[in-house]
Amino acid sequence: MTLLEIFPSLRSGGMPPRLDSAIWPRDTHYDDAGRITIGGVALADIADQYGTPTYVLAEREVRERCRAYRAAFPEAEIYYAGKALMIKAVADWVTEEGLSVDVCSAGELAVALAAGVEPARIILHGNGKSFDELEVAVQVGVGRIVIDSLAEITLLSALVADSQQVMLRLSPGIDVHGHPAVVTGVTDQKFGFPLGSDAAAEAVARILRQPKLRLVGFHCHLGSQICDPDYYGEAIRRMVAEMAGVRDDHDHLLTHLDIGGGHGVPYRCGDAEMNLTDLAAIVEDALDAACARRGFPRPVIAIEPGRAIVARAGVTLYRVRSVKHIDGGHTYVTVDGGMSDNPRVALYGARYSVVVANRHPTGPHMTATVAGRFCEAGDILATDVQLPADLRPGEVLAMPCTGAYHHSLASSYNSVGRPPIVAVRKGVSRELVRRETMSDLLSRDIGR
The missing domain is CATH 3.20.20.10 (Alanine racemase)
Incomplete structure (x- = not known):
């Protein structure tokens, strides 16, 4: 079952404009269902096939x-x-x-x-x-x-x-x-x-x-x-x-x-x-x-x-895990990645944009903070970004311009394995670096 079947409202009635090529790969488009595609491959399909978080490289x-x-x-x-x-x-x-x-x-x-x-x-x-x-x-x-x-x-x-x-x-x-x-x-x-x-x-x-x-x-x-x-x-x-x-x-x-x-x-x-x-x-x-x-x-x-x-060849995919509205405070959208796959926000105060990848929203938006899943208050991926007001767990978010110093600086903090790197070109995706598994992490732990 696809996200479109689970969430019928994800379907878009019109073709939105292309995303800004200053920060997205130049062959980024929307398909007929309103999903973001890079290199002819829908990012939502990559998330389904390889899981999330995932680094996509054009x-x-x-x-x-x-x-x-x-x-x-x-x-x-x-x-x-x-x-x-x-x-x-x-x-x-x-x-x-x-x-x-x-x-x-x-x-x-x-x-x-x-x-x-x-x-x-x-x-x-x-x-x-x-x-x-x-x-x-x-x-x-x-x-x-x-x-x-x-x-x-x-x-x-x-x-x-x-x-x-x-x-x-x-x-x-x-x-x-x-x-x-x-x-x-x-x-x-x-x-x-x-x-x-x-x-x-x-x-x-x-x-x-x-x-x-x-x-x-x-x-x-x-x-x-x-x-x-x-x-x-x-x-x-x-x-x-x-x-x-x-x-x-x-x-x-x-x-x-x-x-x-x-x-x-x-x-x-x-x-x-x-x-x-x-x-x-x-x-x-x-x-x-x-x-x-x-x-x-x-x-x-x-x-x-x-x-x-x-940098601009890379896009990171996340799935939404929760949406939390704090009375008198922020709206936190928590995703399944964070500072272990993108430490630049914590290190340098880097700022990113984030969009929904599995649909083109046509309704109202909300100002949100995208938070990571790691046990640190500073694990924030993006602040003051515009996301659909009806955003739900399970949807796919895409963060552009993440090709440089993300995989290179990634860690296994909280014993969470590092994401894979998936290349896209001419409608085909292929894994360049596989996801780090629990077995990978345990293989280095010699024990008592």
């Missing part, structure tokens, strides 16, 4: 966003930032579209290699890389390793048998005025070396003294959810000046400059986002001006989009 959206970056930056090296969502299918899709892959742990490296990514197309990041992680990266032949501390120089010099390309991460001292947890370009933070500091100069000198380490360039990352491209222009000007200093002081030419990622995406209608055309123009202008001023050969630019590739 393959076409991922591929098209890769192509948009390739078109905007035809001469740049584009690395997909795997920490946003590192699974084998996504690694496969992005490399097929011409991108390379950025990893920041041995686990992410293992996923990329399992997906068949060529080691030479992988760059390894991280501010606390272990000896074992560096050893594996050297052994498999990753293309570049970004050095984040003096200790890593010592470790790599002992591990590399032949030659290894490295970059040095610098903090250019640029504050993008975002959430403190995602601002990484300021001087006083855990990543890299402050640009122009004695520590940075010492790191350069140490690397250049190691014949097996080939310092090919500098790396920086300004933060996340940046929508103003001017920050990247300023970063380029400062970094090129530092590269020219290395040439002048050490007679060593750095040929690559990685300006990181962090390009902003909208999570709700009306939110700002990074304009790739504007970003590309500012990068070009800043490179031309900085290189001309310093008499420095134009370096190869690398960028690292992650969230901007996968």
